[in-house]
Amino acid sequence: MKPAFSDADLERRRAASRRLGWLLAAVVLAIYIAGLFVKR
Amino acid sequence: MKTSTSQLAHEGHYFVPSPSAYPVILSFGMFLLALGFIELINGFPLGKWVMLGGTGVIFYVLFNWFGQVIGESQSGAYRDWEDRSFRYGMIWFIATEVMFFAAFFGALFYVRVIAVPELGGMLQANGTTLWPDFSGAWPTSGPKGAPFTPMKAWGIPALNTALLLSSGATVTWAHWGVLKNNRRQLCLGLAATVLLGCLFLGFQAYEYHHAYTEMGLTMGAGAYGATFFMLTGFHGFHVTLGTIMLGVILLRSLSGHFSSERHFAFEGVAWYWHFVDVVWLILFVFVYWV
Amino acid sequence: MSTATTTHPAEHAVADYHGGWLRWITTTNHKDIGTMYMTFALVMFFVGGLMILGVRAELFQPGLQLMKPEFFNQLIGVHALIMIFGALMPAATGFANWMIPLMIGAPDMALPRLNNWGFWLLPPAAFLLTLPFTLALFGIGDGALATGWTFYAPLSVQGGMGVDFAILAVHILGISSIMGSINIIVTIFNMRAPGMTMMKLPLFAWGWLITAFLLIATLPVLAGAVTMLLTDRHFGTHFFDAAGGGDPILFQHLFWFFGHPEVYILLLPVWGLIPHVLSTFSRKPIYGHTAQIYSFIAIGLLSVVVWAHHILTSGLPLPALIYFMFSTMAISLPLAVLFFCWIATMWKGAMSFETPMLFAIGFIVLFGIAGLTGLVLADVAADAQYHHSYFVVAHFHYALFAGGIMGVMTGVYFWLPKWTGHMYSEKLGKLHFWLTVLSFNLTFMPQFFLGLAGMPRRIPDYALQFAEFNAISSIGAFILGFSQLIFAWNIWSCVRGGPKVDGRVWEGAEGLEWELSSPPPHHSWETQPVVK
Numbered sequence: 001m002k003p004a005f006s007d008a009d010l011e012r013r014r015a016a017s018r019r020l021g022w023l024l025a026a027v028v029l030a031i032y033i034a035g036l037f038v039k040r
Numbered sequence: 041m042k043t044s045t046s047q048l049a050h051e052g053h054y055f056v057p058s059p060s061a062y063p064v065i066l067s068f069g070m071f072l073l074a075l076g077f078i079e080l081i082n083g084f085p086l087g088k089w090v091m092l093g094g095t096g097v098i099f100y101v102l103f104n105w106f107g108q109v110i111g112e113s114q115s116g117a118y119r120d121w122e123d124r125s126f127r128y129g130m131i132w133f134i135a136t137e138v139m140f141f142a143a144f145f146g147a148l149f150y151v152r153v154i155a156v157p158e159l160g161g162m163l164q165a166n167g168t169t170l171w172p173d174f175s176g177a178w179p180t181s182g183p184k185g186a187p188f189t190p191m192k193a194w195g196i197p198a199l200n201t202a203l204l205l206s207s208g209a210t211v212t213w214a215h216w217g218v219l220k221n222n223r224r225q226l227c228l229g230l231a232a233t234v235l236l237g238c239l240f241l242g243f244q245a246y247e248y249h250h251a252y253t254e255m256g257l258t259m260g261a262g263a264y265g266a267t268f269f270m271l272t273g274f275h276g277f278h279v280t281l282g283t284i285m286l287g288v289i290l291l292r293s294l295s296g297h298f299s300s301e302r303h304f305a306f307e308g309v310a311w312y313w314h315f316v317d318v319v320w321l322i323l324f325v326f327v328y329w330v
Numbered sequence: 331m332s333t334a335t336t337t338h339p340a341e342h343a344v345a346d347y348h349g350g351w352l353r354w355i356t357t358t359n360h361k362d363i364g365t366m367y368m369t370f371a372l373v374m375f376f377v378g379g380l381m382i383l384g385v386r387a388e389l390f391q392p393g394l395q396l397m398k399p400e401f402f403n404q405l406i407g408v409h410a411l412i413m414i415f416g417a418l419m420p421a422a423t424g425f426a427n428w429m430i431p432l433m434i435g436a437p438d439m440a441l442p443r444l445n446n447w448g449f450w451l452l453p454p455a456a457f458l459l460t461l462p463f464t465l466a467l468f469g470i471g472d473g474a475l476a477t478g479w480t481f482y483a484p485l486s487v488q489g490g491m492g493v494d495f496a497i498l499a500v501h502i503l504g505i506s507s508i509m510g511s512i513n514i515i516v517t518i519f520n521m522r523a524p525g526m527t528m529m530k531l532p533l534f535a536w537g538w539l540i541t542a543f544l545l546i547a548t549l550p551v552l553a554g555a556v557t558m559l560l561t562d563r564h565f566g567t568h569f570f571d572a573a574g575g576g577d578p579i580l581f582q583h584l585f586w587f588f589g590h591p592e593v594y595i596l597l598l599p600v601w602g603l604i605p606h607v608l609s610t611f612s613r614k615p616i617y618g619h620t621a622q623i624y625s626f627i628a629i630g631l632l633s634v635v636v637w638a639h640h641i642l643t644s645g646l647p648l649p650a651l652i653y654f655m656f657s658t659m660a661i662s663l664p665l666a667v668l669f670f671c672w673i674a675t676m677w678k679g680a681m682s683f684e685t686p687m688l689f690a691i692g693f694i695v696l697f698g699i700a701g702l703t704g705l706v707l708a709d710v711a712a713d714a715q716y717h718h719s720y721f722v723v724a725h726f727h728y729a730l731f732a733g734g735i736m737g738v739m740t741g742v743y744f745w746l747p748k749w750t751g752h753m754y755s756e757k758l759g760k761l762h763f764w765l766t767v768l769s770f771n772l773t774f775m776p777q778f779f780l781g782l783a784g785m786p787r788r789i790p791d792y793a794l795q796f797a798e799f800n801a802i803s804s805i806g807a808f809i810l811g812f813s814q815l816i817f818a819w820n821i822w823s824c825v826r827g828g829p830k831v832d833g834r835v836w837e838g839a840e841g842l843e844w845e846l847s848s849p850p851p852h853h854s855w856e857t858q859p860v861v862k
Contacts, residue, residue: 063447071454143554155577182575260566263575
């Protein structure tokens with residue numbers, strides 16, 4: 001069986017996935033903006 | 041969907057049949073049929089006998105499997121819930137048949153609208169062509185095909201159209217019969233439908249014989265011959281199946297099966313028959329007429 | 331059949347059950363049939379895998395080392411047919427058999443005997459497909475079909491006996507899939523628990539519903555196409571022969587009318603199961619349940635009107651090229667909705683990374699690469715360069731291995747404890763994931779570069795400039811192939827024993843299927859649950 005997670009642990013994981021989400025969004029936005037300056 | 045699901049709760053258990061060996065034997069029969077067919081077309085005469093064995097196995101299973109289903113139906117195992125499953129199943133089975141015919145109609149429209157005119161118009165389009173004498177007019181057996189006489193619409197085909205349309209009417213009349221619990225009307229309607237189906241097949245066989253022996257119209261007669269025989273041939277095969285199924289339903293009606301509430305087998309076969317009918321109408325228009 | 335059995339079938343059917351091997355060949359139970367589908371898929375996965383390892387061994391170095399080009403061609407074609415019809419589709423049907431009745435609160439599938447027939451058509455078909463290899467050893471015929479899985483005319487019209495075997499095998503496989511599809515549609519329409527409206531239907535069932543409709547719409551067309559091929563080969567018709575007014579391009583249209591929806595047939599069941607996994611291990615409800623349903627429907631509808639992007643270089647008129655390019659690209663819109671929903675399901679979730687979750691996340695990343703490279707291939711101008719190159723091979727392996735097979739592995743790890751009542755080895759599962767995902771990229775990433783550099787598909791020998799990338803790809807393929815032994819071992823030991831699990835298995839799992847014990851009782855939902 002899977003290990004049980006404490007409430008604190010679950011809260012920590014929620015925060016981590018929220019931060020990672022924003023980070024990925026920022027990376028995607030940065031790539032998009034960088035693309036605007038690429039000359040074809 | 042809402043009303044039907046609320047009904048289910050009151051009906052209790054769904055009929056789950058006991059283990060059955062018929063499916064696996066049927067698969068084995070189909071395997072033999074396929075293997076024998078491959079052997080036969082590749083020049084192994086043994087293939088005939090393998091095919092014969094496979095056909096025997098398939099008939100054995102069909103006879104017994106359907107026999108068991110009819111027995112279950114007569115013993116009252118199927119109620120509204122099961123009945124609905126069969127109805128949905130039959131509808132979607134007919135849908136697959138529609139798409140099977142769509143493939144051949146697609147091939148017909150493709151060669152008539154795209155492939156043949158393009159072959160005929162190569163000189164104008166490309167300035168060069170392998171076949172300067174080929175005009176691209178329909179019907180055609182292609183630039184290298186042998187001459188043939190195309191099938192006319194207003195002879196036997198028109199008669200066959202009338203036969204199938206009236207058979208659609210007689211099967212509906214039989215349906216009215218079963219709805220009124222009028223067994224005489226049911227049996228007479230079915231018998232008339234079977235008879236009309238057999239007449240159709242007889243005329244079709246005569247037409248094929250005529251095409252092969254006197255008109256030079258064979259499967260090898262280019263795009264016209266190929267699409268003509270594949271479409272009418274598969275349709276004829278379906279009429280044969282439908283006639284056999286109607287015959288079984290007639291025998292069951294004669295021995296007192298079906299009531300005004302419980303007659304899915306009749307309706308399923310009637311749907312199938314109407315489907316075959318509609319395919320013929322499309323076929324009559326696009327293969328024979330225009 | 332006695333009357334007693336018919337009045338209370340559920341109680342008595344257990345007693346009617348045969349023991350031993352008879353149980354398996356006569357069963358009408360959706361769980362037994364699901365298990366047979368999954369086992370068959372796993373065996374075929376290794377058969378098809380061994381074939382392609384032969385191909386990769388030949389391609390390890392330039393020149394002809396191991397086999398004749400004819401045999402090489404047979405291996406690639408049969409590999410594809412086995413993996414698509416023998417491994418991926420049966421695995422998806424196995425999932426459907428096991429999970430749909432559990433998820434919708436049904437006692438079994440709607441048409442149980444038909445269900446058994448659907449499965450038992452598969453072994454004879456697989457036998458027919460591979461028999462020509464054996465026959466060739468005895469000097470009969472010249473081996474299996476050597477046309478690639480696409481059967482293009484006129485090559486397939488001229489091919490040997492192997493083509494006939496493949497045509498008949500495809501017919502039987504097609505009947506099997508159609509019977510499975512009819513059964514699944516009827517089950518979903520007619521067997522749902524009271525209160526489970528179509529919009530409450532689990533996404534896995536929705537994905538399969540659209541899959542089943544696509545199979546019903548397109549497999550008969552494939553059957554028609556190979557029938558025309560058969561009559562062209564043996565009965566003198568001229569469907570695909572210009573001398574008789576036919577056209578070889580007609581075959582390509584008919585084939586891809588089936589072939590493109592087939593991609594979604596392989597992927598929709600996976601898209602259906604991925605949200606369940608993501609939601610379970612993020613401990614959050616599925617994001618955008620309704621939006622995903624409408625995306626499935628949109629993808630299903632679009633998939634049958636875009637087929638000619640597979641034959642953009644076959645000489646279509648310009649308006650057709652433009653139409654098929656834009657309609658193909660339009661599919662990326664509903665697909666983007668799916669990607670968004672998958673990511674949004676994980677966002678702000680309390681994520682934990684058990685094996686199914688790792689596979690699900692690996693699926694999203696790698697399948698994303700498949701989607702993006704697919705957009706490139708849909709572009710008419712770019713496709714003139716990429717068509718029939720290794721770029722295409724890499725693209726569809728990202729779609730069908732990383733998308734299809736890894737999706738199936740996600741489902742297997744997710745549901746195996748439910749099916750067996752035992753937990754698999756998490757350690758081996760994670761090892762299997764990392765070996766798979768790394769060696770997969772090692773195998774197929776170089777093939778993008780090979781394709782861009784101009785290496786064509788389906789050749790046993792190649793120019794010296796392609797040697798390094800091919801060597802890397804072959805090494806990756808062998809690691810990938812042998813890593814799957816861990817998968818098989820993990821499944822085997824989980825079936826044999828292991829720590830017991832309770833009905834819910836995963837603490838974040840939601841849905842009717844987790845309310846039953848693990849393994850579930852013989853007749854899944856003896857009395858239908860009521861969904862609020």
